[in-house]
Amino acid sequence: MTQSTNSTNKIAIAVIAGMFAIFGFVTWINGALIPFMKTLNELTEAQSYLVASASYISFVVMALPASYIINKIGYKKGMSLGLMVMAIGALVFIPAAEARTYWVFLTAIFIQGAGMTICQTAANPYITILGPIESGAKRMSIMGIANKTAGAIGSLIFGALLLSGIDDVKAKIGSVSDAEKGQLLDSMADSVFTPYIVMAIVLFVFGILIRKAPLPHVEAEETEEINNGETTKTSIFQFPHLWLGVFTLFVYVGAEVIAGDTIIAYGISLGFSAADAKFFTTFTLLAMVATYALGAFLIPKYLKQGTALKISAVLGIIFSICILYTSGFTSVLFVAALGIANALVWPAIWPLTLDGLGKFTKTASALLIMAIAGGAIIPPLYGRLVDANKHELITSGIAEADAAATAATGSYWILIPCYAIILFFALWGHKIKSWKKN
Numbered sequence: 418m419t420q421s422t423n424s425t426n427k428i429a430i431a432v433i434a435g436m437f438a439i440f441g442f443v444t445w446i447n448g449a450l451i452p453f454m455k456t457l458n459e460l461t462e463a464q465s466y467l468v469a470s471a472s473y474i475s476f477v478v479m480a481l482p483a484s485y486i487i488n489k490i491g492y493k494k495g496m497s498l499g500l501m502v503m504a505i506g507a508l509v510f511i512p513a514a515e516a517r518t519y520w521v522f523l524t525a526i527f528i529q530g531a532g533m534t535i536c537q538t539a540a541n542p543y544i545t546i547l548g549p550i551e552s553g554a555k556r557m558s559i560m561g562i563a564n565k566t567a568g569a570i571g572s573l574i575f576g577a578l579l580l581s582g583i584d585d586v587k588a589k590i591g592s593v594s595d596a597e598k599g600q601l602l603d604s605m606a607d608s609v610f611t612p613y614i615v616m617a618i619v620l621f622v623f624g625i626l627i628r629k630a631p632l633p634h635v636e637a638e639e640t641e642e643i644n645n646g647e648t649t650k651t652s653i654f655q656f657p658h659l660w661l662g663v664f665t666l667f668v669y670v671g672a673e674v675i676a677g678d679t680i681i682a683y684g685i686s687l688g689f690s691a692a693d694a695k696f697f698t699t700f701t702l703l704a705m706v707a708t709y710a711l712g713a714f715l716i717p718k719y720l721k722q723g724t725a726l727k728i729s730a731v732l733g734i735i736f737s738i739c740i741l742y743t744s745g746f747t748s749v750l751f752v753a754a755l756g757i758a759n760a761l762v763w764p765a766i767w768p769l770t771l772d773g774l775g776k777f778t779k780t781a782s783a784l785l786i787m788a789i790a791g792g793a794i795i796p797p798l799y800g801r802l803v804d805a806n807k808h809e810l811i812t813s814g815i816a817e818a819d820a821a822a823t824a825a826t827g828s829y830w831i832l833i834p835c836y837a838i839i840l841f842f843a844l845w846g847h848k849i850k851s852w853k854k855n
Contacts (some may be wrong), residue, residue, distance in 0.1 A: 426547055426548065426633065428630075429630075429631075429632050430544070430556065430559065432627065432630045433540055433543065433560065433632075434559060434560055434562075434563040435563070435623070436496060436536060436540050436627070437540065437561070437563045437564040437567075438563040438564060438567035439536075439567065439620070440533060440536065440540075440564055440567075441564035441565055441566070441567040441568035441702075442567040442568060442570065442571035443503065443533065443571070444472070445565075445567075445568030445569070445571050445572050445677055445678075445702060446571045446572060446574075446575040447468055447469050447677075448572050448576070448677055448678045448680065448681050448697075448698035449572060449575040449576040449580055449681065449695065449698070450468050450526075450575070451465050451466060451468050451469070451678055451679075451682055452465070452580065452583065452685060453579040453583065453605075454468050454519065454522060456583055456586060457517065457605055457606060458517070458519040458522075459590075461804055462682070462801075463797055463801045463803075463804050464519075464800075465682070465800065466678075466796045466797040466799070466800040467523060467797065468522075468523070468526060468678075469674050469678050469792055469793065469796045470792075470794070470796070470797055471523040471524075471526040471527045471793075472526050472527070472533075472792070472793070473530065473670070473674070473791070473792035474530070474790055474793040475528075475529075475530030475531045475534055476530065476533075476534045476537075476787055476788075476789035476790050476792075476793075477787050477790040478531070478534075479530075479531045479534035479535065480534055480538060480783040480784070480786040480787040481783050481787070483495070483499075483534050483535040483538040483539075483783060483786065484538055484780055484782065484783030487779060488779055491634075492539040492540075492542075492543045493539075493627065493628065494628065495535055495536070495538070495539035496535075496536050496540055496627050497624045497628045498532075498535055499532045499533065499535030499537075499539065500532065500620050500621075500624030500627065501620070501624045502528065502529075502532030502535060503528075503529050503533055503536070503620050504616075504618075504621045505528055505532070505617075506527075506528030506531070506532060507525070507529060507613045507614075507617035507620060508613070508614075509521070509525035510522070510525045510613040511614070513525050513609070514607065514609040514610060517602060517606045534786055537786050537789070538779075538782055541767060541782060541785070542767075542771065542778055543632075544556050544557065544560055545557065545768055545771055546771070551722075552716070553767060553771075554712065554717070554722040554765045554768055555713055555716045555717060555764075557764030557765075557767055557768070558709045558712035558713040558716065558761065558764045559713050560764075561705065561764055565702040565703075565705040565706045565709065565756075565760075566702075566706050568677075568702045569698075569699045569703055569706070572695075572698040572702065573695070573696070573699055574612070576681070576698070578611075578612055579608055579609070580681075580691045580692070581608070581692075582605075584690055584691050584692070586601050586602070586605055589601060590602070653777050653781065655852070656773075656774060656781070656850070657849045657850070657851065658769075658770060658772075658846060658847050658848070658849050658850055659770055659774065659777075659781050659784065661842055661846035661847070661849065662766055662769065662785065662842065662847065663785055663787070663788045664842075665766055665788075665839055665842040665846065666763070666766050666785055666788035666789070667788040667789075667790065668791055668795065668834075668835040668839065669762045669763065669766065669791065669835065670788065670789050670790075670791040670792040671791035671792055671794060671795025672733065672755070672759065672791075672835040672836065672839075673755075673759045673762075673763075674791075674792035674795070674796045675795065675796050675799050675829075675831070675832060676701050676752060676753075676755035676756060676759060676832075677701050677756075678698070678796060679752070679796065679799060679825075680694075680697040680698055680749065680752045680753065681695060681697050681698055682694075682825075683749065683752060683825050683826075684749050686821045686822050686824075686825040687744075687745060687746075687748070687822050688818070688822065689746075689749075697749060697752075697753065700750070700753035700756070701755065701756040702756060703756070704753055704754060704755075704757045704760070705756035705757070705759060706760075707757075707760075708760030708761060709764075712764060716764075723765070723769065723843055723847060725761040725764075725765050726762060726765040726766070726769070726839065726842070726843035726847075727840065727844060729758050729759070729760070729761050729762050729765070729839065730758075730762075730836050730837070730839040730840035730843055731840065732757060733755065733758035733836030734833055734836045734837065734840070736751050736754045736755050736757075736758055737755070737829060737832040737833050737836065738833070739751040739754075740752055740826065740829045741827065744822075748826055752829070755832070762839060765843075766842070767785065769842075769847040770785060770847065771785075772847075773850065795831065798831060799828050799829075799831050802827075802828035802831060803821075803824045804824075805824075806820075806823070806824035806827055806828060807820045807821055807823075807825075810823055810824060
């Protein structure tokens with residue numbers, strides 16, 4: 418690599434890090450949106466987690482179209498287009514707040530998710546193949562630092578803006594008239610206006626700027642497996658490690674979203690005030706940032722990508738068990754500690770999965786992006802478990818507050834099989850490069 422190329426790549430890494438910061442900011446405000454929407458629209462636990470579903474289900478709907486778009490217009494224009502779509506989604510929050518209608522909020526979140534899908538389908542493979550595949554997790558860890566730092570900032574800002582006074586509103590709405598309750602909730606909805614207008618402006622401006630950014634053109638290397646001078650792989654279905662990687666990413670994103678997006682609601686269920694609980698998502702994200710920094714230093718010189726993934730999976734299982742067998746703030750801290758277990762999973766899965774895919778890289782990237790739908794499916798399953806367990810405990814005579822805390826804690830068992838699947842991929846799954854037995 419020449420000095421000029423190295424300098425250009427550093428600029429590209431900085432620009433893409435800015436992209437990942439935007440992804441993190443927009444994604445991790447869901448932790449504040451979930452309790453906000455639950456109170457504003459008077460939802461059950463399961464209904465409130467549709468906030469995450471609306472965002473992540475867009476990755477299923479838009480990933481393959483995004484791959485087609487990026488094949489046509491390239492990585493850079495694709496990222497620019499995605500940011501513009503995200504800006505439109507931010508603007509839809511304004512009429513959603515005016516109407517105080519849940520499905521309009523979900524539509525706005527879905528549109529933002531669609532724009533993010535286009536961005537992610539371009540940015541993730543771009544940064545992975547910008548340098549040697551062996552150091553892909555290192556570059557991804559740098560992206561993770563930008564992503565989760567911005568996510569922590571976003572969680573704090575939106576927690577302060579959206580959850581300020583929510584305890585008073587919840588205390589009053591059960592004892593006032595319908596007209597007074599409507600006024601309280603309308604006033605609460607007004608807090609959405611300013612932050613989402615500012616967000617839309619920033620996204621539009623960054624979308625224009627990235628079109629002008631000096632990003633080098635990159636393409637994945639062709640697979641070297643040949644037979645009589647020709648590549649033996651003719652279909653995306655001939656890469657078992659890809660499909661195992663997609664499934665692993667699916668359960669991982671579900672686990673990561675549970676760790677980040679449920680922790681505020683979990684803290685509130687344990688009896689913490691919203692004013693205190695709004696900081697809990699930041700604990701998770703800061704744990705991830707610290708681990709990302711460690712990964713950027715250790716990978717690949719001191720630690721292989723596969724080894725990092727094994728350690729992460731084992732830690733995930735241990736911390737999940739600790740959540741189940743502790744209580745109060747200690748249990749909250751173990752939920753936050755999942756950030757340590759989660760940090761290096763995404764950076765390791767991408768290069769391990771894309772290794773050797775060559776011309777199939779863009780399509781494979783779209784499939785990996787579709788796997789983000791795990792964040793749409795697994796968190797609502799957690800919400801349903803909480804609702805079902807809470808109802809059963811109340812029926813058995815336990816006080817509602819105690820039932821809510823016990824149900825929320827006990828439902829975290831859903832994380833254990835997720836981390837077990839990640840461990841399988843780390844140990845064996847990523848090595849299965851052919852359906853045929855060697």
